[in-house]
Amino acid sequence: MDSLDSHERAGNSGRQVVWTVADTGIGPLLLAATDDGLVNVVFHATGTVRERTLDRLASRLGAEPVEAPGSALLAEAIRQLEAYFAGERQDFELPLDWSLISGFNRRVLRELASGVPYGTVVGYGDLAGRVGQPGAAQAVGAAMGANPLPVVVPCHRVVESDGGIGGFGGGLETKRTLLALEGVLPEPLF
Numbered sequence: 001m002d003s004l005d006s007h008e009r010a011g012n013s014g015r016q017v018v019w020t021v022a023d024t025g026i027g028p029l030l031l032a033a034t035d036d037g038l039v040n041v042v043f044h045a046t047g048t049v050r051e052r053t054l055d056r057l058a059s060r061l062g063a064e065p066v067e068a069p070g071s072a073l074l075a076e077a078i079r080q081l082e083a084y085f086a087g088e089r090q091d092f093e094l095p096l097d098w099s100l101i102s103g104f105n106r107r108v109l110r111e112l113a114s115g116v117p118y119g120t121v122v123g124y125g126d127l128a129g130r131v132g133q134p135g136a137a138q139a140v141g142a143a144m145g146a147n148p149l150p151v152v153v154p155c156h157r158v159v160e161s162d163g164g165i166g167g168f169g170g171g172l173e174t175k176r177t178l179l180a181l182e183g184v185l186p187e188p189l190f
Helices: 001-008 047-061 072-085 103-115 122-130 137-145 173-180
Strands: 020-022 027-032 036-044
Touching: 001 036, 020 047, 020 072, 020 103, 027 047, 036 072, 103 122, 103 137, 122 137
Parallel strands: none
Antiparallel strands: 020 027, 027 036
16 A cells, blocks of 8 residues: 555545745745645745645645745755756756646646756647647646646746747746746846
């Protein structure tokens, strides 16, 4: 019997959700984790955004999130994010809890996480084709908007086929900053 089966039988009542806020090169990120792995990364994590996120996590995961900056997983996530923003890390090696996303969106995000390396980009349509749905570029855009793990699952690497950078839940300035960090775009002049 594996832990997923016991979580399902327990109906999430035994599930613990821990969180902290990390200061990063793109502003404060809320990081949340379960026993299964990092479950959520949220941009602009101050005040109302943080409170709404914690309420949503409690509702979706069936457990009240507990602030736990000393959590080993969250401390490791912060360490890896700091190394990424310092240009010392290109890949994240963290366990991920995919329970906030399912179906097509999960397939697209898993392909993105494993198949679009640091310093490269992919078009929405190309990513749709990689998961066997070549006409689903708009659905890929929706999957990027639903990504519960931005930065770690690099939705900033998905761009428009005509050369535009596309949208981004963290804001276009944040997407430009991340793409510049990875060498895809030039550093902003100011």
